[in-house]
């Protein structure tokens with residue numbers, strides 16, 4: 059088969075990209091350790107991987123790890139706005155990876171790139187949002203049989219894949235990397251929390267202290283965001299449809315409300331629900347002049363952009379990543395990053411030290427899938443707990459943190475039912 063051609067912005071950016079990749083690598087000790095082992099053991103020798111991930115310096119270090127393990131990798135973007143063009147160039151020039159990703163690519167190019175990457179005839183489909191797995195099942199079904207397994211990075215993707223499993227249409231096993239504790243408890247919470255605030259601040263330079271910050275969704279991402287916004291002095295209002303989560307938000311000390319009530323009092327709104335139409339026309343109409351509206355969920359469906367555009371008499375771009383709409387009522391609304399995930403569009407996504415654990419889970423899940431190819435069924439699997447625990451231990455060790463171990467006596471006590479007071 060002819061080699062697949064890369065499609066990146068400019069190969070001359072490679073040197074800058076290489077510096078950025080090295081900077082991230084410093085904060086990814088767990089992944090680095092796996093890379094060193096992979097270089098010796100080559101557990102992925104000749105395995106073809108089609109990866110659809112945010113093309114960032116952290117992803118580059120994952121791809122380097124897979125390459126050291128012996129894999130052939132073709133990479134495309136999992137979002138049109140998150141690609142770091144210099145990193146894409148460095149992966150092609152310095153690491154021999156096929157990359158099809160250009161920051162700002164239109165939807166047609168985005169899907170063309172996914173289709174090019176699956177031309178590799180993947181044995182592993184690595185996804186962040188289930189787009190590559192979706193394309194394989196929709197229009198490239200002739201490739202399904204060759205796939206040993208998929209891996210899925212994010213909550214939104216796992217929801218889609220579980221729906222496919224429930225409908226009996228999943229064509230190969232998938233490991234839900236997001237479900238690992240060393241993934242969602244850290245990446246979704248601390249990673250999204252910090253990087254979302256980072257994206258909003260880089261785009262607007264707004265002071266959060268004293269502002270009313272409305273967080274829609276109290277999953278791990280919403281929680282992280284609410285905590286960080288509060289830490290910067292914002293008055294945080296949480297919106298949540300699940301009664302248990304809403305109760306947690308209330309007892310975590312947040313004001314819990316509805317979008318209808320929050321719309322006229324919020325200064326900054328950010329969606330983190332994974333669902334569509336969370337902020338709608340009737341909400342825009344009630345918002346204050348100058349309200350800032352952003353999304354940090356995977357897809358750009360959480361803010362009803364059509365409703366916003368329909369209500370606008372004009373729009374302008376006062377700063378990069380800010381589109382300011384003037385509504386018929388005379389008030390302005392500032393939409394960030396076109397409603398796409400603001401942390402990866404206006405900032406650089408989660409910091410390397412948290413992606414270290416997420417991508418260690420990816421690398422070890424791929425190794426696990428390849429080693430267990432014969433026994434896996436067409437189901438959605440969680441990451442084996444032994445992998446999760448190992449990553450936590452390695453991260454603690456890298457952070458220089460020691461923890462106690464149970465004595466034999468304590469271990470016995472924990473597994474018995476006869477001993478009381």
Ligand code: ADE
Nearest residue numbers: 112114116117406407408
């Ligand atoms: N998802 C969130 N942050 C990311 C990052 N820095 N790199 C890749 N994927 C991400």
